[in-house]
Amino acid sequence: MTTPIKRTPYKCFYASCMATLAHLDVMKEAIAVVGNLKQKGSVILAASPLMKSKFSIKTGSRLYEIPIHPSIHLFEPQMDYFIRISVEITKLLTSYVPKEAIHVYSIDECFVDLTGTEKLWGNPEGTARTIQDEIFRQFEIPNTVGMGPNMLLAKIALDLEAKKTKVGFAKWNYEDVKEKLWPLSPLSEMWGIGRQTERSLNHMGIFSVGDLANANLKQLESRFGIMGNQLYYHAWGIDLSKVGEAPLIEGQVSYGKGQMLMRDYNTTKEVLAVLLEQCEDVARRAREAFQIGRTITLGIAYSKNSYGGGFQRSKTIDEGTNDTMVIYEVCKQLFNEYHNDRPVRHISVSLTKLESEQSMQLDLFDTNKFKRRMLGDTMDRIRSRFGSGAVLRAVSYTEAGTAIKRSQLIGGHKM
The missing domain is CATH 1.10.150.20 (5' to 3' exonuclease, C-terminal subdomain)
Incomplete structure (x- = not known):
């Protein structure tokens, strides 16, 4: 029996963590976690149930939408604390099952395989409820639990039913499909x-x-x-994935990077600076997995100040690549072709149609391909050892660059 444990109900793990720090009850107080309290347009990362029901503020809302009210508590995220709590909850789970039976799905959710634990802890449903109570007792973090015969049904039971119940628990079988x-x-x-x-x-x-x-x-x-x-x-509710494997789809199907800019980028030079940083991130992840891709996709969203909109265009190249500059040149070409000179607020880059790097062919007319691959690998190793900001391209030191600030964040937010 597979059990995904959502570490808080209503998707408010961050709010629950901040509530514990401030000695507040997340179920009784209006709490919101905001990306940056100094920026009115900053996104709400999490909101407590009362914040949602009383003030209609939810995850994805903006800071300027929150009314001025004495009962509202606003916090900036503390990602190091969130991660520490997440790790401690996972450690608690290892007192019930071996670590191989745990699949951490995200910072606030994981799957636990309770198969074979009946002789130790009794009925799996009772064990799941015990774990649920233990998490609340130790961390004062309310949580929801879904159960099912496989990862898919357990996850669906969690999302579609458990989160909507007062007890935060639901169990689905094939008969429920x-x-x-x-x-x-x-x-x-x-x-x-x-x-x-x-x-x-x-x-x-x-x-x-x-x-x-x-x-x-x-x-x-x-x-x-x-x-x-x-x-x-x-x-039909059939999923053959095992706990510890990537659920739903085996293997990585793409590498992507999306970024909401903190201001409107009005010039091509500014946009290309961030675009190069994003291509570097995408290429690095592909190189680390020894993958290459043939389809490169660029997505651009325009500022709301210019009535929004945008475009997403792709280009498939003849030979797969994980070379930063090859990906960048394709994105640059797509940008120059489809951009209509409006201010840009969001940029995304992805690499798809992946295959093993072993299939990469040497090019008689490009004698530096192997050298560029080795250079990329060297830069990746330095960043892995000393941090993502250890080696940066020159554009990152310009006013438009964002890599330096992002290297000081965890999960895109302050530590």
Whole structure:
């Protein structure tokens, strides 16, 4: 029996942690964790249940939307503290199961395989409830638990039912799929289906999980490849992933980097400075995994001050790469072709159509390819040992650069 444990209900782990530091009750106080209290447009990272119900402030809201009220408590994130609490909760779990039976999914959520623990702790459902109570007793952090015969159903039980109950617990079996899962719509409400995949499925006439379960498997595989096969079987509640493996999709399918800029970037020179930093991050992750990719995608979102909008364009190159400058030149070409001189507020870069680096061919006309790969590897090793800010490109030292500030953050936020 697989159990995902969400370390707080209503997605307010950060709010719960800050509440413990301030000796507040997260379930009774209006609390919001804000990325930067000095910037009115800063994003709300977490909000307590009372903040959501009384003031309509939720994760993703902006600081300027929060009303001035004496009962509201605002905090900036303390990522080092959040990580420390997360690690301590994981240590607590190892007193119930071996570490191999734990899969940390995110800072505030993990999967626990309780299979075989019956002789030690009794019924798995009772064990899960005991763990739930123990987390609250030791850390004063309320948490939610979902159970199921596999990772998929356990996660869905958590997201679709446990978070909505007062006890914060739900258990699903295969018998629950048709009644509880199939009516689900829109499809993006289901774990593992994003907005883009949802749109593609909608174009095929598939609008609910029940539609997906009764769709033509060959058509899904033709449209989505192996992912189409997984989507079909997940709609029936079938997931063969094991705890410790990446759930839903085996292997990395892309490397990407997205960044919301702290101000409008009005010139091409400024945008390209950040773009080069992002290409460096994407290329580094691909190199560390010994992967190369052939499709490079650039996404640009314009400032709301210029009525928003933007574009996302891709280009597939003949030969896979993890070379920073090759990725950057493609992104630069896409930017110059599609940018309409409006202020930029968000930039994203991704590398897809991945394959093993072993398939990379030497080029008789580019004799420096191997040297660039070794140079990239050397820079990666230095950063891994001394920090991401140990070696930077010159653009990072300009006013437009963001790498230096980001190197001083954890998870994009202050330590």
